[in-house]
Amino acid sequence: MGYKIYLVGIGPGRLDGMTVEAARVLDACDVIVGYTAYLALLGERYADKELLSTPMRRETERCRLCFSKAREGKATAMVCSGDAGVYGMASLMYELGEEYPDCEIVVVPGVTAANSGAACLGAPLGHDYCCISLSDLLIPWEQIGVRLRAAAQGDFVIVLYNPASRQRADHLRRACDILLETIEPARPCGYVRRIGREGEEARVCTLLELRETPADMFTTVFIGNSGTRLIDGRLVTGRDYRR
C-alpha cells in the first residue's frame, strides 16, 4: 500500500507567511514533525495534532520518524522554515526514501529567507543572485571560499544563509574578507535578523561594515551586485544594466 509524506515549507516565521496550500495540507494532517523551534512557530493553531520533534543535528532520526508515522497510516507532514528544499530536509528525505519504496514524498514549497529577507530590505534580488550557506558542518570551508569567489567574479547578488553560529562566530568576517579581494568596500549590503518573527530587524550597510557585523543563525545577509544602490534607505538592484 502506498503512502505519502508532505514536506511543508512554512516560510519565514509567522503563520501567514506560509502558502494557502501549505496551511491546507497542515490542517489535514494527523502528525506534524519538525525541529522544536519550528513547531513552536506553528503555535496553538495545530495544538490538536500529534507534534513530534528530535533535537538539532538529529535530522536523520527526525526523517525516520516521518516514515514510520506515515507507514502507520497517519497523514504526516514534516515542516521546515522557509522552503523545505533549500538547506532543508527535502534532499535527506529523498535519500532515506530509497529504503521506503512505498512512500511518495511531496514537497509543498515555501518562501525561503532569500526572498522574505529581500522583501524586508527593498528589492536586492532584482537581478541574478546566488544563495551560499556559510555553515561548514557538511562541506569543507575551502569549497565555500570557491563559491564566494565565483559569485563575486560573476557579479551576482549574494545571499548568505547561516552566516554564523556559536561554533563559527567568525565565518561572516572570513567571507567578507574573501569578497573584499574583488568587491569594493563601499558595496551596498544589508542583513535581516529574525525575518517575520518578533524582533525582526533589517539594516543596510557597506561590505566593510558587514565585516564587523555580529550575525547569528537567525540572520540572512545580502551583498549587492555592481548595480545595487540605496534608494531612500532601501537596497535595490535594478533590472536594466544598460542605463
Place this chain on the structure above:
Amino acid sequence: MGYKIYLVGIGPGRLDGMTVEAARVLDACDVIVGYTAYLALLGERYADKELLSTPMRRETERCRLCFSKAREGKATAMVCSGDAGVYGMASLMYELGEEYPDCEIVVVPGVTAANSGAACLGAPLGHDYCCISLSDLLIPWEQIGVRLRAAAQGDFVIVLYNPASRQRADHLRRACDILLETIEPARPCGYVRRIGREGEEARVCTLLELRETPADMFTTVFIGNSGTRLIDGRLVTGRDYRR
C-alpha cells in the same frame, strides 16, 4: 499624506500558491494592477476589484498606474508571478518611487519559480544555488555568459529563468554550450513547464539532452551540481559533501 502600494508575489500560478498574507492583502485592495496573464490567474476571486493592466514591455506605465491609483486614495496592489522581487517589478517600483516621496512600497514575498519548480522535480536546491535569467533584453549576452561560467566554476546548482522566447529561441542551447565547456554532458538536469498551472510538466534529463530541449518563457530549468543525482526519477542535491 502618505500612501502605500503593496507589491504582491502570487507564487507560481494557482491561487493557493500565494501566501496567506498575500491573499489577505489582495482581499483588502480596491485596485489590482498586473500583467494581463497574471490577472487572469487571479480568476474570478477578485472580479469585484478594479483590475488594471498594460501590455508586456509597458512595465513603466504599469508602475505609474499604481502610483496614480494609490494617490487617489485607493488601496492598491501590484501583482507579479512568483516573487515580486525576483526579475519582477519591485526594483522598478523603488526606482520610480523616487518621484513619489509620499509613497511607501511594501513587498509581500512569494514563492519564486526556483523554489516552486524545484518542488516539482524533487530537491535539486539542497545546496548552494544561483538564479540566472537568459533574457538579454536588459543586459548584454556577454554578461550572461560570464555568470554561467562563474556558476559552473563555483559548482552551484543553476536555475535558469526565461530560457527562451520567440525572439531568442536558441538561448538555452547557447547557455548549455557554455556550461558544457566545464560540466560533463551526463550531469543530471531538469525542467518544469507551466509550474502550478494547467498542463504542468516536469522532466529530468542530462545536460546534453537539455541542450536539445525546446523551452519557452513558461519554462524553468535546473542544472545540478557535481553531487546532484537521480533518486527514483527525482532530481536530488544532497546536503552532505563529505559522504
